[in-house]
Amino acid sequence: MSTTKDIPTVPLNRFIKHSLNILKNPLPFHHQNFTEQGDVFRLNIGFNSSVIFSRDAALAEYVLQKNQKNYIKSKIQTQDLLKYVGKGLLTSEGAHWKAQRKLIQPAFHKKQLNLLLDAIKTAILHEYKSIKPNEIINVFPILNDLAFQTVVKSLFSSAVNQEDINRLQYITEAAQKMLVKELRQPYLGWWFSLSGKIEKHLALTREAREILKRIVKERRAAQIKANDLLDMLLEARYEDGSTMDEEQLIDEILILFTAGHETTSNALTFTFQLLAQHLEWQEKIYKECIAVKGDTTDLMTQIMTSKVCQQVIEESMRLYPPAYFIDRVNVSEDHFKEMTFPPNSNLLFSVYEIHRHPNLWDQPNLFLPERFENGGRQFSSQYFPFGAGPRKCIGNNFAMFEMIIAVSELVSQYKIYPEFDSIEITPLITLKPKNAFLRFESRN
Numbered sequence: 001m002s003t004t005k006d007i008p009t010v011p012l013n014r015f016i017k018h019s020l021n022i023l024k025n026p027l028p029f030h031h032q033n034f035t036e037q038g039d040v041f042r043l044n045i046g047f048n049s050s051v052i053f054s055r056d057a058a059l060a061e062y063v064l065q066k067n068q069k070n071y072i073k074s075k076i077q078t079q080d081l082l083k084y085v086g087k088g089l090l091t092s093e094g095a096h097w098k099a100q101r102k103l104i105q106p107a108f109h110k111k112q113l114n115l116l117l118d119a120i121k122t123a124i125l126h127e128y129k130s131i132k133p134n135e136i137i138n139v140f141p142i143l144n145d146l147a148f149q150t151v152v153k154s155l156f157s158s159a160v161n162q163e164d165i166n167r168l169q170y171i172t173e174a175a176q177k178m179l180v181k182e183l184r185q186p187y188l189g190w191w192f193s194l195s196g197k198i199e200k201h202l203a204l205t206r207e208a209r210e211i212l213k214r215i216v217k218e219r220r221a222a223q224i225k226a227n228d229l230l231d232m233l234l235e236a237r238y239e240d241g242s243t244m245d246e247e248q249l250i251d252e253i254l255i256l257f258t259a260g261h262e263t264t265s266n267a268l269t270f271t272f273q274l275l276a277q278h279l280e281w282q283e284k285i286y287k288e289c290i291a292v293k294g295d296t297t298d299l300m301t302q303i304m305t306s307k308v309c310q311q312v313i314e315e316s317m318r319l320y321p322p323a324y325f326i327d328r329v330n331v332s333e334d335h336f337k338e339m340t341f342p343p344n345s346n347l348l349f350s351v352y353e354i355h356r357h358p359n360l361w362d363q364p365n366l367f368l369p370e371r372f373e374n375g376g377r378q379f380s381s382q383y384f385p386f387g388a389g390p391r392k393c394i395g396n397n398f399a400m401f402e403m404i405i406a407v408s409e410l411v412s413q414y415k416i417y418p419e420f421d422s423i424e425i426t427p428l429i430t431l432k433p434k435n436a437f438l439r440f441e442s443r444n
């Protein structure tokens with residue numbers, strides 16, 4: 001019978017030798033091992049622990065979809081993140097996750113999202129007012145604010161003061177930065193605790209919870225129907241007819257802030273960098289915008305018919321997937337092809353590598369949005385920027401609609417030029433852009 005020995009192993013000394021570079025950017029190390037060892041390899045990381053890296057699209061499909069019942073998320077997405085955002089959709093497992101997913105899913109259906117589109121567009125246009133034409137601008141902070149404001153305005157369409165919003169944004173980002181430090185420098189865990197850094201961030205999280213409780217209380221007292229995400233979450237009912245308790249509601253709101261904010265701003269930033277490098281695609285989107293807006297004023301119809309814009313965003317997320325890895329741990333022993341995974345094996349799927357695998361994609365490193373021309377269905381088992389299976393991103397339509405509005409509105413107003421040599425990345429919890437310097441020239 002096959003054993004784990006069938007999986008090629010990269011020894012600990014190689015990991016240690018490259019550790020400084022891995023801390024800066026682990027992707028070249030992963031790539032080299034995939035090239036030398038094949039699509040699945042085991043990396044020994046010391047203390048008798050190892051991680052199985054994979055860029056095998058069929059194995060990803062097996063783990064995330066076909067045999068998903070045997071897999072849970074790793075402790076990074078559950079325990080480590082949980083202490084800052086609580087126990088909600090992203091961070092829970094089993095029956096609790098299932099009940100929450102069933103409860104919240106309807107709030108993300110197309111019909112409901114339709115009610116949010118005007119607020120999303122208003123938030124985007126407001127953010128674009130800070131763009132100064134003909135200057136060199138780092139667009140990441142602008143798009144980061146845009147993504148946060150979009151989630152906030154979709155949740156609370158009215159009557160939330162800007163001071164509260166700014167504080168919530170500050171706290172969400174501070175907690176995320178702290179988590180990145182903890183994950184990247186686990187050997188400093190004792191110092192983070194002793195120096196009070198972790199407690200300081202937990203106190204900030206408690207403050208965010210208090211702000212959110214006040215907002216929810218005011219909404220309940222006002223007894224108005226706002227048709228926003230908060231309304232949906234307040235009205236959503238479990239199978240027994242009950243609603244979410246207050247703590248659970250706050251957990252879910254914090255999770256929507258965290259999950260829906262950085263991923264979207266990264267994707268938008270990379271998309272604008274790629275568009276800056278490919279003026280011809282800006283012109284195609286521009287022409288499409290004029291045609292689409294000439295045909296209808298209905299925003300949802302405009303979004304659904306902006307096919308070129310959609311292809312560009314899809315190709316951008318193929319080359320630069322914000323969620324660049326997805327991890328899982330198996331509950332009981334499992335087998336795939338010649339391989340055996342003993343219980344509790346850590347599997348890490350490199351979405352980045354699968355999206356650029358030379359056997360799966362023609363000219364994998366080139367920006368060719370036309371490959372998604374026919375809806376991209378032919379790529380469904382090898383393209384998953386939003387994950388796959390039952391834990392697929394609940395906000396995928398929300399994000400796509402938001403990004404289509406954001407890209408078409410910006411391209412309608414400006415021509416975008418690159419003020420960088422090549423696109424650089426910072427792989428943290430998400431794949432972040434590094435040098436998004438652009439120049440905007442008004443089209444009018």
Ligand code: HEM
Binds near residue numbers: 322388
């Ligand atoms: C470009 C933008 C986005 C990308 C690339 C993205 C990517 C992902 C991925 C890959 C997962 C699955 C993780 C896994 O299986 O381990 C996920 C889950 C999730 N995402 Fe997103 N996401 C985006 C935007 C959003 C937005 C806008 C929201 C909400 C407003 C959101 C909310 C969530 C939630 C709540 C989960 C957990 C779902 C569950 O476990 O049931 N995401 N996302």
